[in-house]
Amino acid sequence: MQFRNLKLVSNVVFGRGCFNQLDEILAPHRKGDAPMIFLLDHFFEGKPLASRIPLRGKDKIVIVDVTYEPKTTQVDKLAQELKEEFGTVSGIIGIGGGSAMDLAKAVSLMMNNTGSSADYQGWDLVKVAGVYKAGIPTLSGTGAEVSRTTVLTGPVRKLGMNSDFTPFDQIVLDPELTKDAPANQRFYTGMDCYIHCIESLEGTFLNEFSKSYGEKALQLCQNIFLGNKPWNDANDDKLMMASYAGGMSIAYSQVGVAHAVSYGLSYLLGTKHGIGNCIVMNHLEEYYPAGVKEFKQMVAENNIDIPVGICNGLSEEQFDAMLNVSLGMKPLWENALGKNWESIMTREKLRALYEKL
Ligand code: NAD
Ligand code: ZN
Numbered sequence: 219m220q221f222r223n224l225k226l227v228s229n230v231v232f233g234r235g236c237f238n239q240l241d242e243i244l245a246p247h248r249k250g251d252a253p254m255i256f257l258l259d260h261f262f263e264g265k266p267l268a269s270r271i272p273l274r275g276k277d278k279i280v281i282v283d284v285t286y287e288p289k290t291t292q293v294d295k296l297a298q299e300l301k302e303e304f305g306t307v308s309g310i311i312g313i314g315g316g317s318a319m320d321l322a323k324a325v326s327l328m329m330n331n332t333g334s335s336a337d338y339q340g341w342d343l344v345k346v347a348g349v350y351k352a353g354i355p356t357l358s359g360t361g362a363e364v365s366r367t368t369v370l371t372g373p374v375r376k377l378g379m380n381s382d383f384t385p386f387d388q389i390v391l392d393p394e395l396t397k398d399a400p401a402n403q404r405f406y407t408g409m410d411c412y413i414h415c416i417e418s419l420e421g422t423f424l425n426e427f428s429k430s431y432g433e434k435a436l437q438l439c440q441n442i443f444l445g446n447k448p449w450n451d452a453n454d455d456k457l458m459m460a461s462y463a464g465g466m467s468i469a470y471s472q473v474g475v476a477h478a479v480s481y482g483l484s485y486l487l488g489t490k491h492g493i494g495n496c497i498v499m500n501h502l503e504e505y506y507p508a509g510v511k512e513f514k515q516m517v518a519e520n521n522i523d524i525p526v527g528i529c530n531g532l533s534e535e536q537f538d539a540m541l542n543v544s545l546g547m548k549p550l551w552e553n554a555l556g557k558n559w560e561s562i563m564t565r566e567k568l569r570a571l572y573e574k575l
Contacts, residue, residue: 224469225382227353227364232391234455237354241272243388244309247350252308253277255300257322259284259314259356267313267356267395276304284317287490290336290372293321297328297335309350309387313395315407316360316369316491319353323368323384326351335379336372344381352388356395358457359407359492361414361465363389369491376485376543391462393454401449405522406492408457409513412439413495414464416509417474421553424471432467435460443516474554475505478547479571482540487528496524501574505554529575541568 231239244254253276262268263281271279280296300307307329312322326348328335338344353363362368366385367378378384396404415436418428438460442453480494489497496517503510517524529537545551545568551559 222470225366225385227386227389229388230391231389232458234392234394234451237267237270237390237392237395240311240354240390241274243390244272244311244352247309247387248274249306249308251275252306253304254309254311255280255307255325256311256313257282257296257318257325259318262313262356271313282314282318282321284314284321286371286488287484288317288321288324288368288370290334290339290370293324293328293335293370296321296325300325300329307349309352310348311352311354313354313356315355315357316362316410319355319360319362319386320368320370322351322353323348323362323386324370324379327368327379327381327383335370336374338379338381339370339372339375339377341380342382344379344383347383350388351386352390353386354390354392354395355458355461357399357403357407358393358396358454358461359409359411359464361411361461361468363391364462364465365469371485376481391458393451393458396454396458397451401520402522403492404457405443405516405520406490406496408439408443408460409496409499409516410492411435411457411461411464412443412513412516413476413499413509414468414473415439416506416513417476417554418464418467418471420506420509421471421474422556423553428467428469428471430467431463432471435464435467438463440512443520444512446519472549472553474550475502478544478550478554479568479575481547482544482572483528483575485543486532486536486540489528493525496522497526497528497575500524500526501571526575529572537569537572540572541565544568 310326312319367380418432476498479498483489
């Protein structure tokens, strides 16, 4: 038996207002006059957070468009432009939701690796460390701040650059930064965390490491999203730690049915990760009965609309494309349904599930 030797984020700072320590945190990682590059989620363009970024020397803020989830072409272009402008940089700092953080991880790696980021979509294909990188979440739930992947849509696949070089060197967990997230977005991304917990805790890969983190994250999600309470600052603190713990849980197990199906939607229809998982979770009673019941209660109590009918009118070829992407996520299915998963989740059965969405 080969056990995973998990590579973790090296430094973590947590607390309301800890963003103010960024200058001091980055100082020892500055290499001569090579700049720090801040990839800032476009939501914050012109907002007060942008002017709190501690710029020194040739440092630069690059506003990143996260209307669509990150693409390999976007990563390659950003890295190429930085190489042309500066030669080398001291570090890449991603400030935003999962998309901006994933862009920062991938651009950091591509500052030191040759070719296209598409060449590294897969497991352990990255061979050289990137430049120093830090992640600063402004939405909580994806676990991208702790994971060893950066999810990219490339020319032929939607797959992460999974490697020991991918985790951040530093994360800055300041719950104040998530304060202005719209209720819908906060819910969808928060449910990504809830679904990570259910898929990890109900999966066949479960072990005490994943269980410890998963149970804590689940308890935090229940505390936040159940009980018809108005949103308050403490919830931002809790959800940030739920995201961290949920990410740690899946890091040592795997996600499951909702993610495997949602990847197909996202590949074909561009459905975003959080909402896509919710659309699928809504129909998974057969696999996660208690989790789905509770999920529906959270949806109702928080007055959230989950889209339905998104696969209406798709062609045979389109269904086939989604089925292929989804069935390609073998470890997810194995975690969810066991070694025999192929005899349980047949193409017909999965097709019927997609038709319901
Ligand atoms: P997101 O980063 O795609 O952002 C969603 C929207 O929220 C954007 O319009 C953004 O501008 C806006 N936004 C961000 N912070 C805000 C704030 N504080 N206030 C108001 N608006 C804000 O959303 P997400 O759900 O955090 O991330 C999804 C992405 O993360 C996907 O690209 C997905 O593939 C990726 N992901 C990565 C991992 C990983 O382990 N690397 C895991 C799960 C998901
Ligand atoms: Zn997820």
